[in-house]
Amino acid sequence: MHADIVFTGGTVRTGAAESPVLDALAVTGGRISALGPEALAARGRDTTVVDLGGGALLPAFGDGHVHPVMGGLGLLGAPVRECTSVEEIVEAVRHWADGHPEAEWITGDGFDAWLAPGGRFDARRLDAAVPDRPVVLRTMDHHTAWVNTEALRRAGFTAATPDPDGGEIVRREGSTEPLGTLREFGAMLPVLDLVPQPSHEAQVDALRETAARFAASGVTWMQDAWVEPHHADVWITAATSGPGLPVRADLGFFLGPEHWRERMAGLAAERERVEGAAPGLLTAHTVKFFADGVIESGTAALLKPYSDCPHSHGIANWTPAELAKAVTAVDALGFQPHIHALGDGGVRVALDAVEAAVRTNATHDRRPVIAHAQLIDPADLPRFAELGVIANLQPLWAQPDRLMTELILPKIGPERGARQYQIAALLASGARISFGSDWPVTDHEPLRGIATAVTRQTPEGIPDGGWLPQERIDTATALAAYSAGCAYQAFEEKKWGVLRPGMWADLVHLAADPVETAPRDLANLPVLGTWLAGRRTHGSHIPSPVPAAGR
Numbered sequence: 001m002h003a004d005i006v007f008t009g010g011t012v013r014t015g016a017a018e019s020p021v022l023d024a025l026a027v028t029g030g031r032i033s034a035l036g037p038e039a040l041a042a043r044g045r046d047t048t049v050v051d052l053g054g055g056a057l058l059p060a061f062g063d064g065h066v067h068p069v070m071g072g073l074g075l076l077g078a079p080v081r082e083c084t085s086v087e088e089i090v091e092a093v094r095h096w097a098d099g100h101p102e103a104e105w106i107t108g109d110g111f112d113a114w115l116a117p118g119g120r121f122d123a124r125r126l127d128a129a130v131p132d133r134p135v136v137l138r139t140m141d142h143h144t145a146w147v148n149t150e151a152l153r154r155a156g157f158t159a160a161t162p163d164p165d166g167g168e169i170v171r172r173e174g175s176t177e178p179l180g181t182l183r184e185f186g187a188m189l190p191v192l193d194l195v196p197q198p199s200h201e202a203q204v205d206a207l208r209e210t211a212a213r214f215a216a217s218g219v220t221w222m223q224d225a226w227v228e229p230h231h232a233d234v235w236i237t238a239a240t241s242g243p244g245l246p247v248r249a250d251l252g253f254f255l256g257p258e259h260w261r262e263r264m265a266g267l268a269a270e271r272e273r274v275e276g277a278a279p280g281l282l283t284a285h286t287v288k289f290f291a292d293g294v295i296e297s298g299t300a301a302l303l304k305p306y307s308d309c310p311h312s313h314g315i316a317n318w319t320p321a322e323l324a325k326a327v328t329a330v331d332a333l334g335f336q337p338h339i340h341a342l343g344d345g346g347v348r349v350a351l352d353a354v355e356a357a358v359r360t361n362a363t364h365d366r367r368p369v370i371a372h373a374q375l376i377d378p379a380d381l382p383r384f385a386e387l388g389v390i391a392n393l394q395p396l397w398a399q400p401d402r403l404m405t406e407l408i409l410p411k412i413g414p415e416r417g418a419r420q421y422q423i424a425a426l427l428a429s430g431a432r433i434s435f436g437s438d439w440p441v442t443d444h445e446p447l448r449g450i451a452t453a454v455t456r457q458t459p460e461g462i463p464d465g466g467w468l469p470q471e472r473i474d475t476a477t478a479l480a481a482y483s484a485g486c487a488y489q490a491f492e493e494k495k496w497g498v499l500r501p502g503m504w505a506d507l508v509h510l511a512a513d514p515v516e517t518a519p520r521d522l523a524n525l526p527v528l529g530t531w532l533a534g535r536r537t538h539g540s541h542i543p544s545p546v547p548a549a550g551r
Contacts, residue, residue: 006026006049065223086115107136144183223490232251289326300343316345393421424470509528
């Protein structure tokens with residue numbers, strides 16, 4: 001049988017140890033059917049031949065932690081994502097509000113938390129632009145909101161309002177009056193819950209926009225790391241109607257400390273509904289937990305107090321005992337726990353919860369995930385491998401940008417600052433890792449994260465030798481974390497993540513061989529094509545001439 005597609009004219013990097021570099025690959029029926037000379041021999045009259053043009057064909061990327069629906073919706077509203085100052089944000093809000101007099105709420109998403117000193121944003125700045133309608137803007141990490149006075153009023157936040165559980169209402173200096181900055185979900189949700197929900201159709205369109213962006217960056221699988229109940233229907237509609245989706249996805253159902261036992265009752269049925277609606281495209285075997293917040297806002301849980309706030313250890317969203325019970329319960333149902341933890345205190349509580357599940361439940365292939373793992377106490381680092389925990393890391397964060405230098409390092413000091421994002425140390429300990437973007441928190445393009453993992457530098461090349469250079473990894477290892485590592489996280493390592501006959505033809509065509517590319521140039525390496533099980537989802541090509549019949 002002749003192949004449907006043959007790729008030739010460049011480097012095929014399989015990611016497989018037995019044959020890492022070849023010169024051709026054939027696809028038949030959506031699966032890899034041959035490699036090397038056998039692939040070239042599979043060409044027939046009707047075979048589409050893709051000339052790699054001296055570039056490289058690799059396993060497509062996954063993204064082990066992303067927020068596709070929320071991020072897509074965040075592209076709507078006031079365009080504050082690219083603003084470089086408070087003044088620019090205020091003007092963008094003013095302009096958008098003037099152009100949308102029908103909007104009851106003005107929203108925006110993704111601005112940098114360091115644009116105000118100490119990450120403290122004042123409601124009065126937004127009042128000057130929009131005094132009569134509520135405004136709520138979320139920072140790039142989604143753990144802080146900047147609101148105006150009308151939004152505070154509608155949420156009932158006054159000088160007498162105490163900080164809610166799991167959140168902080170930032171106050172004006174020398175006063176209990178709310179400043180306009182809300183940190184963590186306990187403080188943000190009373191405002192966010194008042195914002196009118198976009199229509200189902202708008203959410204489906206937002207998801208499709210997100211999926212197209214990821215396909216264009218070489219991604220064929222993603223972990224939706226925060227699925228609210230209504231998001232499942234958004235995914236099902238997008239996957240089963242119209243053009244469908246250019247990516248596969250696993251849905252991670254969000255479980256918070258309030259009412260988690262009641263939510264548990266329907267999780268298994270919801271998993272079956274999702275997977276039955278779009279078999280082969282959607283799975284739903286994950287439950288998402290937030291152990292803590294983020295260091296830059298002082299809400300990540302630390303074992304020792306913050307350097308700039310000696311009375312604070314941050315915010316733990318769960319008690320250790322309750323998180324252990326919840327993780328054990330979802331593990332018993334066969335779900336994969338996926339726990340957000342950034343501070344060393346949050347990481348320890350997450351590891352303890354996994355250990356409780358391992359100790360309590362029957363042995364099975366559980367593959368729990370701790371996402372971000374920014375700061376790990378030395379005593380806890382070997383526990384990842386011991387407990388079989390996958391560290392899902394966001395490599396683009398491993399650089400000394402302004403978020404790091406202006407907000408994070410002053411809060412944790414030099415000793416803790418020198419053991420952040422320990423990618424190489426985790427690998428050396430025997431732990432499994434996968435990479436993800438946490439988009440829309442930061443850029444979704446895997447090659448940008450890969451470049452940072454290899455160089456530990458900012459895009460400007462700072463510092464010369466790399467930030468915490470002992471944690472740098474090589475390009476092949478970084479590529480594997482974004483492909484085979486994600487496939488393992490997805491329980492699909494026998495289906496994709498490396499290029500072997502019989503595997504799904506999830507492929508990415510890059511303009512040059514990344515292993516032979518200078519590390520600093522990786523971020524700008526063009527993605528020329530993406531294929532999902534042999535179906536092209538990004539790029540275009542002119543088929544090369546096919547030799548005479550019989551070939």
